[in-house]
Amino acid sequence: MEHLFEKLDEYGRGDVYPYHMPGHKRHGCGSLCEEIYRKDITEIEGFDDLHQPTGILRDLQTHAAKLYGAEESFYLVNGSTAGILSAVSAVLPFGGHILMARNCHKSAYHAAYLRNLKVSYLYPDLMGEYDIFDGIRPEQVREALEQETGIEAVLIVSPTYEGRISDVAGIARVVHEKGIPLIVDEAHGAHLGFSEDFAPNSCQAGADLVIHSVHKTLPSPTQTALLHVNGAIVDRQRLRRFLHIYQSSSPSYLLMAGIDNALQYVEEKGAEAFAAFAANYARLFQELSECGHLRFLSPEAGKQDIGKLLISTKMTNMSGKKLYDILLQKYHLQLEMAAETYALAMFTLNDTKEGYERLKSALLEIDKTLERKTSDKSGADCPSGRLFLQNPASPDTVGAVSLAAAWDGEKRFVRLQESLGLFAGEFVNLYPPGVPLLAPGEVITAQLIKDIKRYLKCGLKVQGIEVMQKELRICVLCDDKE
Numbered sequence: 001m002e003h004l005f006e007k008l009d010e011y012g013r014g015d016v017y018p019y020h021m022p023g024h025k026r027h028g029c030g031s032l033c034e035e036i037y038r039k040d041i042t043e044i045e046g047f048d049d050l051h052q053p054t055g056i057l058r059d060l061q062t063h064a065a066k067l068y069g070a071e072e073s074f075y076l077v078n079g080s081t082a083g084i085l086s087a088v089s090a091v092l093p094f095g096g097h098i099l100m101a102r103n104c105h106k107s108a109y110h111a112a113y114l115r116n117l118k119v120s121y122l123y124p125d126l127m128g129e130y131d132i133f134d135g136i137r138p139e140q141v142r143e144a145l146e147q148e149t150g151i152e153a154v155l156i157v158s159p160t161y162e163g164r165i166s167d168v169a170g171i172a173r174v175v176h177e178k179g180i181p182l183i184v185d186e187a188h189g190a191h192l193g194f195s196e197d198f199a200p201n202s203c204q205a206g207a208d209l210v211i212h213s214v215h216k217t218l219p220s221p222t223q224t225a226l227l228h229v230n231g232a233i234v235d236r237q238r239l240r241r242f243l244h245i246y247q248s249s250s251p252s253y254l255l256m257a258g259i260d261n262a263l264q265y266v267e268e269k270g271a272e273a274f275a276a277f278a279a280n281y282a283r284l285f286q287e288l289s290e291c292g293h294l295r296f297l298s299p300e301a302g303k304q305d306i307g308k309l310l311i312s313t314k315m316t317n318m319s320g321k322k323l324y325d326i327l328l329q330k331y332h333l334q335l336e337m338a339a340e341t342y343a344l345a346m347f348t349l350n351d352t353k354e355g356y357e358r359l360k361s362a363l364l365e366i367d368k369t370l371e372r373k374t375s376d377k378s379g380a381d382c383p384s385g386r387l388f389l390q391n392p393a394s395p396d397t398v399g400a401v402s403l404a405a406a407w408d409g410e411k412r413f414v415r416l417q418e419s420l421g422l423f424a425g426e427f428v429n430l431y432p433p434g435v436p437l438l439a440p441g442e443v444i445t446a447q448l449i450k451d452i453k454r455y456l457k458c459g460l461k462v463q464g465i466e467v468m469q470k471e472l473r474i475c476v477l478c479d480d481k482e
């Protein structure tokens with residue numbers, strides 16, 4: 001089979017002069033590696049067209065589908081974001097009604113905004129011991145579909161940012177009983193299904209549309225992703241239409257070669273690399289059991305992905321953010337994210353022995369300095385470090401405004417402590433992971449005001465809260481009467 005990187009390499013070494021884009025004309029103009037420019041081309045003769053593939057890109061996409069057990073796959077150069085926007089847009093009419101997990105990534109909310117959707121939420125269970133959301137249960141989906149009429153598609157995220165995996169096969173059965181499609185944002189699970197140590201991927205579990213960030217868990221450059229489609233429910237022409245809209249008309253061949261390379265690697269060396277990954281991770285986990293204070297969420301096939309090491313500081317006198325800062329500043333170890341009561345490290349098949357060793361030694365050393373927490377200040381009034389309770393402004397609440405109407409509505413800034421009971425005019429996100437604490441049109445609750453203040457005090461990044469004249473301000477909808 002022809003591979004893109006070799007083809008680009010050969011082309012880059014040839015003597016064809018580029019009277020076309022990109023403007024760098026295959027020469028560097030700084031210290032960025034010359035080789036990158038030499039291989040960076042656009043849709044020129046012989047290199048196919050991502051938006052209407054008939055050659056190498058069609059073959060590579062067909063190959064990707066085979067590898068994941070999908071009927072059809074699409075290369076994405078604008079991340080899973082483009083896949084989520086396209087999937088949601090393709091399966092719902094403008095103004096349609098979606099049931100989606102409340103812990104979806106912001107791109108799902110952006111799709112709902114762009115398509116003016118009515119949004120109903122599935123609220124994942126909280127795992128109080130670790131302050132994270134669990135996967136979605138099939139019974140929850142069944143209940144929601146029985147209670148609400150007119151739902152046209154369901155969207156869940158699995159694995160979650162923290163690695164919680166839902167019973168996708170069970171959910172797909174429930175959703176298909178209603179004759180509607182299931183979209184799974186599997187951005188964090190491009191490696192799933194490739195080893196017995198991992199859960200099956202959601203194509204294998206029966207989902208209609210599955211989105212993978214190849215760049216998150218496989219060795220591929222940032223922004224590379226895949227969208228897979230299965231079954232007869234999804235209108236493939238509509239899906240192509242939206243991919244055409246949301247993806248660049250100048251897709252990067254370097255990024256596409258990155259996807260090809262990563263999948264080729266998985267095919268040729270995956271069995272060995274994934275086995276080593278699982279063994280290294282298991283050893284790390286075993287060695288970390290010596291910690292007396294820090295706790296670690298254990299991997300469990302089908303429930304908790306091994307790629308995510310959740311380090312809980314909940315029972316200690318240190319916050320997750322403080323642990324994250326110490327690991328970075330003292331040990332030069334950059335973790336994926338920090339929350340109030342945990343920090344999250346990611347492992348993939350590309351980690352080195354040194355990577356495991358350094359984190360293990362640092363955590364064992366830090367653990368010796370910790371003490372058991374005496375009071376549970378955060379836990380007393382907020383069982384989760386990142387809690388969002390069922391918002392009083394569900395789509396059926398009197399006075400509630402749709403996400404799109406709210407985001408487009410007239411707005412003003414008010415002091416955070418005076419915002420109780422008002423409708424949010426902007427998203428408020430803890431970042432990462434980019435799951436909204438508050439979406440436009442939702443009601444600002446006392447709990448939320450308290451949580452936001454605590455997150456900021458703890459040093460977490462809260463998007464959507466401004467500091468104006470030394471005061472915290474939040475964007476709210478103007479009252480009709482104003």
Ligand SMILES: Cc1ncc(COP(=O)(O)O)c(C=O)c1O
Binds near residue numbers: 185
């Ligand atoms: C659950 C989830 N879905 C989707 C995305 C978007 O992925 P991408 O960055 O590939 O666009 C992210 C990004 O962090 C994510 O965490």
